[in-house]
Every structure is written in C-alpha cells, then in structure tokens.
Amino acid sequence: MAGLGKDKVTTLLLTTPPYLIGTIVVLINAWHADKTGERYLHIALPPIIAIASFVIALSTTKFAARYA
Incomplete structure (x- = not known):
C-alpha cells in the first residue's frame, strides 16, 4: 500500500477494506x-x-x- 504514493494515515485507512472484504469472501466461500x-x-x-x-x-x- 505504501507504494501507491499516499501518506501514512491514508495508507492505513486503505488497508482496511481489502481485509474486510477478504474476510467476508473467505467466509462465504467456506459456507458455500x-x-x-x-x-x-x-x-x-x-x-x-x-x-x-x-x-x-x-x-x-x-x-x-493496483488497489482493486
């Protein structure tokens, strides 16, 4: 994420959605x-x-x- 050229706070905030989406996708995959x-x-x-x-x-x- 740091390679995307954002400041530290924005970088930390940008790391949250992929982990949340990844967790949801893994749970749905396991359930299905x-x-x-x-x-x-x-x-x-x-x-x-x-x-x-x-x-x-x-x-x-x-x-x-790169973010997607």
Missing part, C-alpha cells in the same frame, strides 16, 4: 462449499483469482487497478 458439498472449485478458484490480481497489480501503475 459446505452447503454444496463441492470442494474442488472452492479450493482451486481463489488461488487463480489471486494470481490474476497479482499480475494486474504488477503490470500497471494506475492507483485504481
């Missing part, structure tokens, strides 16, 4: 996997999405794309 009894896509899909997100973050210098 338990409800459906299907595990493969619930295990395989999150790392694929994470890799794609890291590639986007590394390949651009735009604030919105």
Whole structure:
C-alpha cells in the first residue's frame, strides 16, 4: 500500500477494506462449499483469482487497478 504514493494515515485507512472484504469472501466461500458439498472449485478458484490480481497489480501503475 505504501507504494501507491499516499501518506501514512491514508495508507492505513486503505488497508482496511481489502481485509474486510477478504474476510467476508473467505467466509462465504467456506459456507458455500459446505452447503454444496463441492470442494474442488472452492479450493482451486481463489488461488487463480489471486494470481490474476497479482499480475494486474504488477503490470500497471494506475492507483485504481493496483488497489482493486
């Protein structure tokens, strides 16, 4: 987050939403996997999405794309 060029307070505030959203997504993913009894896509899909997100973050210098 510090590499995005914001001051310290803004950087700390910008770190909160990704962790909150990540926690909610993990809980929904676990709940849905338990409800459906299907595990493969619930295990395989999150790392694929994470890799794609890291590639986007590394390949651009735009604030919105790197933050998302």
